[in-house]
Amino acid sequence: MILAALYMGDQKKRNISVTGNIEFSDLKITEPSDYAAGVPGIKAALEHVSKESGLFRSLKTLSQMNQKDGFDCPGCAWPDPEKPSKLGEYCENGAKAIAEETTFERVDREFFKKFSVEEISKWTDYQIGKSGRITEPFILRPGSVHYEPVTWSDAFQVIAENLHSLNSPDEAIFYTSGRSSNEAAFLYGLFSRAFGTNNMPDCSNMCHESSGVALSETLGIGKGSVVLEDFYSAEVVMILGQNPGTNHPRMLTALQKCKENGGKIITVNPLMESGLNRFKNPQQVNGILGTGTHLTDVFLQVKINQDVSLLKLIMKRLVTLEEKGEKVFDHEFIKEKTNGHQSLLDDLKRYDEDKLLELSGVDSAQIDEAVALLAKKSKIIICWAMGLTQHKNGVENIKECVNLLLLKGSLGKEGAGTCPVRGHSNVQGDRSVGIMHYVSKSLNKSIKEAFNFDPPEEEGYDTVKGIKAMYEGKAKVFMALGGNLVSAASDTEYTARAFQNCDLTVSVSTKLNRTHLTAGKTALILPTLGRSEMDRERFVTVENSMGKVHQSQGRLEPASEHLMSEPEIVANIASTYFDTETTVDWKALGEDYNLLREKMSEVLTGYQNYSKKSEGSGFYLPNNVREADFSKLPDGRAQFSVCKLPEHFLEKDEFILMTVRSHDQFNTTIYGMNDRYRGIHGERRVIFMNSKDMENLRLKAEQVVDLTSNYSNKERRAEKFKIIPYNIPPGNLCAYFPETNVLVPNNLYADKSNTPVSKSLTVKIDSKNYI
Ligand SMILES: Nc1nc2c(c(=O)[nH]1)N[C@H]1C(S)=C(S)[C@@H](COP(=O)(O)OP(=O)(O)OC[C@H]3O[C@@H](n4cnc5c(=O)[nH]c(N)nc54)[C@H](O)[C@@H]3O)O[C@H]1N2
Numbered sequence: 001m002i003l004a005a006l007y008m009g010d011q012k013k014r015n016i017s018v019t020g021n022i023e024f025s026d027l028k029i030t031e032p033s034d035y036a037a038g039v040p041g042i043k044a045a046l047e048h049v050s051k052e053s054g055l056f057r058s059l060k061t062l063s064q065m066n067q068k069d070g071f072d073c074p075g076c077a078w079p080d081p082e083k084p085s086k087l088g089e090y091c092e093n094g095a096k097a098i099a100e101e102t103t104f105e106r107v108d109r110e111f112f113k114k115f116s117v118e119e120i121s122k123w124t125d126y127q128i129g130k131s132g133r134i135t136e137p138f139i140l141r142p143g144s145v146h147y148e149p150v151t152w153s154d155a156f157q158v159i160a161e162n163l164h165s166l167n168s169p170d171e172a173i174f175y176t177s178g179r180s181s182n183e184a185a186f187l188y189g190l191f192s193r194a195f196g197t198n199n200m201p202d203c204s205n206m207c208h209e210s211s212g213v214a215l216s217e218t219l220g221i222g223k224g225s226v227v228l229e230d231f232y233s234a235e236v237v238m239i240l241g242q243n244p245g246t247n248h249p250r251m252l253t254a255l256q257k258c259k260e261n262g263g264k265i266i267t268v269n270p271l272m273e274s275g276l277n278r279f280k281n282p283q284q285v286n287g288i289l290g291t292g293t294h295l296t297d298v299f300l301q302v303k304i305n306q307d308v309s310l311l312k313l314i315m316k317r318l319v320t321l322e323e324k325g326e327k328v329f330d331h332e333f334i335k336e337k338t339n340g341h342q343s344l345l346d347d348l349k350r351y352d353e354d355k356l357l358e359l360s361g362v363d364s365a366q367i368d369e370a371v372a373l374l375a376k377k378s379k380i381i382i383c384w385a386m387g388l389t390q391h392k393n394g395v396e397n398i399k400e401c402v403n404l405l406l407l408k409g410s411l412g413k414e415g416a417g418t419c420p421v422r423g424h425s426n427v428q429g430d431r432s433v434g435i436m437h438y439v440s441k442s443l444n445k446s447i448k449e450a451f452n453f454d455p456p457e458e459e460g461y462d463t464v465k466g467i468k469a470m471y472e473g474k475a476k477v478f479m480a481l482g483g484n485l486v487s488a489a490s491d492t493e494y495t496a497r498a499f500q501n502c503d504l505t506v507s508v509s510t511k512l513n514r515t516h517l518t519a520g521k522t523a524l525i526l527p528t529l530g531r532s533e534m535d536r537e538r539f540v541t542v543e544n545s546m547g548k549v550h551q552s553q554g555r556l557e558p559a560s561e562h563l564m565s566e567p568e569i570v571a572n573i574a575s576t577y578f579d580t581e582t583t584v585d586w587k588a589l590g591e592d593y594n595l596l597r598e599k600m601s602e603v604l605t606g607y608q609n610y611s612k613k614s615e616g617s618g619f620y621l622p623n624n625v626r627e628a629d630f631s632k633l634p635d636g637r638a639q640f641s642v643c644k645l646p647e648h649f650l651e652k653d654e655f656i657l658m659t660v661r662s663h664d665q666f667n668t669t670i671y672g673m674n675d676r677y678r679g680i681h682g683e684r685r686v687i688f689m690n691s692k693d694m695e696n697l698r699l700k701a702e703q704v705v706d707l708t709s710n711y712s713n714k715e716r717r718a719e720k721f722k723i724i725p726y727n728i729p730p731g732n733l734c735a736y737f738p739e740t741n742v743l744v745p746n747n748l749y750a751d752k753s754n755t756p757v758s759k760s761l762t763v764k765i766d767s768k769n770y771i
């Protein structure tokens with residue numbers, strides 16, 4: 001009945017732009033900054049919040065962020081200190097995230113009456129994001145180009161009827177982005193399993209999946225091992241492929257403490273990112289008036305994707321010192337706790353030092369400085385992020401880091417360990433509570449015991465496989481708990497077509513984004529509460545990057561009275577779909593989060609007494625590496641790995657491109673047009689390039705070019721970028737995503753983890769269209 005009424009309209013194809021119109025705005029270039037935060041950071045934060053949501057309201061909101069009785073920052077997953085600062089425990093980019101969420105702008109009935117999806121699709125991602133918060137559920141009917149209001153109950157009916165019409169549960173896909181709470185994610189995973197599929201791709205497939213795979217295989221847990229306090233006693237912190245000044249600004253405070261306590265920092269990056277150079281802590285007088293804290297002691301300017309070459313060289317030099325009689329390695333730890341040490345040493349012998357040096361592109365004397373630090377110290381933390389994970393050999397990049405830590409015995413002790421710095425604020429929690437495409441036998445067993453149904457036992461789709469299935473018509477219903485998969489995934493045109501092939505696409509969302517435009521035949525947007533907003537008297541929980549689970553409770557009036565919380569949305573979908581044919585009381589679980597947490601603690605390990613324990617600063621989940629317990633691994637030992645060198649066969653005119661975040665974006669959400677630290681203002685379509693390479697190609701600063709990639713004989717093109725001379729290794733280029741995702745083929749992803757290769761793309765520069 002309802003379906004018939006809702007499916008009116010012809011099946012005409014919508015004319016949707018998958019990238020938006022490309023226009024240059026007003027580019028200004030300045031010298032890159034040599035420090036992060038300080039007064040400009042405070043100024044930028046205040047500008048963003050006062051423009052979007054009023055200064056007074058925003059400051060009040062910010063004062064509750066990351067406090068024990070407040071809400072968790074919707075930005076990154078960096079942990080809060082035990083004693084949050086009274087001045088406020090947030091950073092410039094956390095303030096921007098809040099400004100985005102608390103904006104006064106609204107996407108309402110009038111908005112969608114005025115603008116068709118065809119028109120909106122021509123806007124840039126920046127313009128789409130700035131249109132505001134979604135106020136009520138909307139439906140896009142087949143053949144229609146205008147979203148129209150729909151009641152919540154009709155929306156749930158549309159989903160239920162589409163799910164019932166599938167030939168197999170595996171024709172549905174349930175995506176999660178890492179902003180969902182533990183409660184919402186658990187219920188969503190439970191629904192997917194009760195429905196009958198493990199098709200639960202999530203944003204970590206594109207993010208730290210390589211870390212999860214590498215760490216599980218070598219250390220027995222897919223998460224990092226350090227806690228925040230370890231930074232305060234670490235002797236050496238090595239930071240590879242991460243830009244904390246922009247993406248995890250509160251990490252700089254931890255690095256500052258490390259330095260104050262005598263620790264040293266080694267940075268491995270193709271770029272000298274400002275935040276890794278010097279930090280002017282905006283909460284300290286010295287940070288406002290003084291020169292701040294110098295962070296990096298040794299900067300190794302590695303070529304893109306040559307970290308394995310560099311790490312092998314570092315280990316070879318450490319072996320040489322050891323052979324000369326210095327005590328470099330922790331032999332007791334190696335003997336007691338590890339497997340495969342000799343294979344690693346044998347493998348290292350195969351490589352020629354000069355060759356490794358040349359490949360890495362790093363200065364030999366600087367490598368010696370790093371080696372000298374590492375040789376003498378054992379409290380070593382290795383941090384990394386997307387600069388290691390998003391390569392063909394992403395998993396081996398991380399295994400090579402683990403090798404170094406194992407040699408040094410830098411695991412299972414204070415001030416030492418692994419630190420994959422997570423992205424989304426609750427991406428780690430979502431995984432812990434059951435969002436994953438693979439099968440966990442023990443989880444299935446406990447779900448069966450607690451809920452009395454049999455969860456499916458076949459592995460489901462990750463993001464790469466899910467998009468392929470939609471493209472090929474094998475999956476017909478796509479649902480997303482947050483996120484913007486069309487813009488975030490590779491091969492934008494291919495991905496957009498995959499979505500448009502679906503019968504139904506559903507987005508549980510706070511704000512409008514491109515995925516809502518490149519929609520399936522029918523599409524639903526289900527508006528939900530943001531982190532900062534009041535969910536009646538209820539609180540949710542999240543897990544930070546270091547495995548600590550704690551509560552989060554918003555206090556702001558919601559953006560609209562028609563918003564529904566994520567757990568309730570999921571519960572309603574489930575109860576409408578199952579009606580009476582279910583062993584789970586969905587409605588009760590979506591309503592009463594304490595009850596939900598009680599059930600979660602029955603199913604999940606480490607969550608006993610969950611509601612109570614998550615109050616205040618929360619509790620740590622069990623972590624075997626912290627205890628130096630490797631009993632789950634072969635022979636009960638941590639595993640050394642033999643890693644190959646990455647291979648890049650470049651033609652003379654080809655470059656390696658890394659796609660990164662600017663200072664004014666959160667993934668596909670564009671806060672502004674500046675990348676202040678790198679000296680870019682007013683424009684995003686830029687390519688950072690070594691000036692020698694520019695000379696060779698006779699390119700001038702700000703000259704307009706296209707980027708092309710050619711994989712499997714298919715040329716892909718990203719149009720109109722301005723060249724920026726920059727301190728980047730020769731042969732390497734850097735540009736922002738999502739604009740460059742059109743260049744990444746859908747079938748280019750890391751071995752084992754399937755993480756798209758978005759940090760080492762082979763590309764050419766084509767200037768002929770603009771001469
Ligand atoms: N404000 C803000 N905060 C965020 C995000 C955001 O978009 N904005 N995103 C969140 C998410 S989901 C994530 S995953 C994290 C991402 O955090 P990051 O991983 O810091 O983000 P990227 O901008 O991708 O930066 C990658 C860094 O790796 C370096 N790099 C690239 N290739 C290589 C390489 O081959 N070797 C080495 N050694 N370095 C390399 C780049 O120069 C850059 O400094 O941040 C989270 N926090």
Ligand SMILES: Nc1nc2c(c(=O)[nH]1)N[C@H]1C(S)=C(S)[C@@H](COP(=O)(O)OP(=O)(O)OC[C@H]3O[C@@H](n4cnc5c(=O)[nH]c(N)nc54)[C@H](O)[C@@H]3O)O[C@H]1N2
Pocket residue numbers: 074177178179180203204206207208386390423424481482483484485487488489508509510511512513528529530531566659660661666667668669737738740741758
């Ligand atoms: N080329 C290239 N591509 C990349 C990367 C890269 O470095 N290079 N990085 C990858 C990485 S690390 C990641 S994690 C992915 C990110 O992929 P996603 O997580 O899918 O993308 P986001 O841009 O974080 O999602 C933003 C959308 O989430 C919704 N949202 C925001 N807050 C909330 C909330 O509280 N609840 C709900 N329900 N929705 C909300 C809003 O609608 C917003 O538009 O992108 C990946 N793509």
Ligand SMILES: [Mo]
Pocket residue numbers: 203206207208422423424
């Ligand atoms: Mo991420």
